[in-house]
Amino acid sequence: MIEDCLFEKAKKSLSAKRGLRKPETTDLFKRLLYIGPEDVTIVNYRRKPVSFFNPGAVVVGDKVRVFPRVIFDYYKYVSSIGYFELNIDDLLEGSKPEKIEAKIVLWPKSLWEFLGCEDARASFSEDKYFILYTGKGYYEKAPEVLERKDFLGFAVFDKQLTLLKRGYFSIIHGDEKYLPKSMKDSALLDHRKESVLLVRPDIRGIKVAWKSLADLDELSIHLTSLEPILVNEEWEAKVGWSTNAVKISSNEYLVGWHAVVRSDYSYRNGVALVNSDGELEAVSNYILAPKGLAEEYGDRPLVIFGDGLIKYKEWLIWVGGVSDYAIGFFAAEIDKVLDSLKKTPK
Numbered sequence: 001m002i003e004d005c006l007f008e009k010a011k012k013s014l015s016a017k018r019g020l021r022k023p024e025t026t027d028l029f030k031r032l033l034y035i036g037p038e039d040v041t042i043v044n045y046r047r048k049p050v051s052f053f054n055p056g057a058v059v060v061g062d063k064v065r066v067f068p069r070v071i072f073d074y075y076k077y078v079s080s081i082g083y084f085e086l087n088i089d090d091l092l093e094g095s096k097p098e099k100i101e102a103k104i105v106l107w108p109k110s111l112w113e114f115l116g117c118e119d120a121r122a123s124f125s126e127d128k129y130f131i132l133y134t135g136k137g138y139y140e141k142a143p144e145v146l147e148r149k150d151f152l153g154f155a156v157f158d159k160q161l162t163l164l165k166r167g168y169f170s171i172i173h174g175d176e177k178y179l180p181k182s183m184k185d186s187a188l189l190d191h192r193k194e195s196v197l198l199v200r201p202d203i204r205g206i207k208v209a210w211k212s213l214a215d216l217d218e219l220s221i222h223l224t225s226l227e228p229i230l231v232n233e234e235w236e237a238k239v240g241w242s243t244n245a246v247k248i249s250s251n252e253y254l255v256g257w258h259a260v261v262r263s264d265y266s267y268r269n270g271v272a273l274v275n276s277d278g279e280l281e282a283v284s285n286y287i288l289a290p291k292g293l294a295e296e297y298g299d300r301p302l303v304i305f306g307d308g309l310i311k312y313k314e315w316l317i318w319v320g321g322v323s324d325y326a327i328g329f330f331a332a333e334i335d336k337v338l339d340s341l342k343k344t345p346k
Contacts, residue, residue, distance in 0.1 A: 057308025298323025
């Protein structure tokens with residue numbers, strides 16, 4: 001019943017919500033620096049990473065706290081989530097530290113994340129880090145019958161990065177509980193017991209961006225609260241939320257989104273403005289896209305992906321994975337980003 005309901009909503013959204021954007025790219029971001037696996041020492045694990053990418057990021061004090069996806073081999077491509085810090089003013093100057101020490105803070109420990117912990121989105125509130133991530137793993141449908149799924153994982157750490165909570169979200173309605181084939185690409189607007197959650201479930205192959213209301217204690221999403229608000233245009237294969245949400249006024253948030261363009265399967269990025277209820281107020285065309293050798297070539301070419309968005313002084317800083325091997329830091333004047341937004345029809 002839950003899947004049928006969501007599928008009908010997703011189908012209707014494709015016709016009702018297309019036409020908001022154009023296939024145009026105006027790259028507003030300057031390139032600050034790149035950090036790859038060769039730049040990093042992992043202090044609590046014995047091996048050198050082969051990929052270091054798709055990071056969540058948040059500012060606490062004068063430090064950018066970065067939560068990268070880390071891979072140590074290509075045989076199974078199993079990911080973990082790490083942590084390191086950069087001084088934000090040095091970052092804006094494009095200054096890379098000579099020595100970057102990182103540590104692993106999340107790694108697979110359960111069946112639902114058996115194949116990896118991927119693509120963190122980070123936020124910070126009341127001296128706690130809140131991490132949304134993809135748990136790539138299995139669901140046991142019956143004894144010894146496993147079904148592959150991408151779970152929407154959730155972890156809470158204290159300020160010293162001691163793990164306080166860990167689990168994954170389900171969609172509920174009455175006594176029914178539903179786990180889509182894939183549910184990820186998410187952002188929290190707040191950190192109360194009941195919080196607005198932007199999310200991207202895969203509903204029978206339709207991959208559009210939704211808003212919802214989630215219970216952070218029970219790790220449940222209420223079916224009746226789920227509504228698609230941003231859909232792929234005709235020239236795109238899919239869309240999803242890329243970054244954490246950044247509060248810019250009492251009831252407005254900026255959040256990054258990505259789309260896969262059918263013509264070259266590149267990942268291109270824009271921003272959306274949502275209100276405190278998660279409703280879409282405005283959206284940009286593409287304002288950040290891969291260009292040049294460093295961004296276009298890697299394990300998965302033509303990608304800038306997620307996962308961190310930071311507002312600092314007059315700057316909007318995008319911290320993203322570059323072609324599945326490194327991290328790029330990008331900065332744009334926030335006024336120019338806001339000028340790129342087009343209001344959505346009511």
